[in-house]
Amino acid sequence: MLRQRVHQHCGWLLLRRRGNVTINSPEAIAGLQVLIDGFKDGYIPTEALEWKEEDGRNAFESGDLLFYRQWPYQYANNVAALGEEKFGVAALPTIDGKDFVPTLGGHNCGISAYSKNKATALKFVQWWTSQESEKYALETQTLAPxxxxxxxxxxxxxxxxxxxxxxxxxTPPRGGRRPFPMVT
Known part of the structure; x- marks a missing residue:
């Protein structure tokens, strides 16, 4: 959640493209302050410090939270539990009038430089990221394509x-293709 708050302030959390550490940038500090204020003012429950994704979803669905930041895969669960008349999706609020910055991610595929089956792994990645596979994952699991x-x-x-x-x-994509020869 800190990363999203920092992005809302148009900042980077740890590294910029040039490799400069920016953990103490004004944007990162402002993003952290939003979270600190949320706990201090009580609009983020202290129990949330220990919640896993499903704990938060359960609190939201039971009416203990008015808003809940979640991943798209939970959409189908929320619609089933609450109905479309009680559930909606909105972008995270912006800070100081800045544009919304989506922070969707985590759908990465990679092939280890040490893999003995690179060709097979590449075929899998090509299938996994095909339109047919992506559409199936969206339709059956509401995974963000x-x-x-x-x-x-x-x-x-x-x-x-x-x-x-x-x-x-x-919003242009951040980063780009970088060689990571030893990452799996």
Whole structure:
């Protein structure tokens, strides 16, 4: 959650593209202050410090939380538990009028430089990231797709009206392809 608050202030948490450590930047400090104030003022419950994702979802669904930051895979659970009339999706609030910065991620695939089966691994990655596979994961598990085309697919938008809130076309992707020869 700290990372999202820092991004809301248009900052980076640890490293910029040039490798400079920025943990104490004004943006990172402002993002951390939002969290500190949330606990101090009581709009973030102290129990949340120990919650795992499902603990937070359960608190939200039982009415103990008005807002809950969650990952797209929980969308189907919330709609089933609460109904569309009691549940909606919105972007995280912006800070100081800055643009919304999506922080969706975690759908990475990689092949170890030490793999003995690189060709097979590549075939798997190509299948896993294909439109057919991504669409299936979205339809059956409400997992956020990695393919931008599915965020604009009218059929998918009908089923999953929250998709435009997960990505911002005006926000360029951060980083880029970097060689990580020893990362699995």
């Amino acid at each position: 990695i393919l931008g085309s599915l965020y604009e697919d009218s059929e998918m938008l009908e089923q999953f009206p929250y998709l435009p809130r997960c990505a911002s076309p005006s």
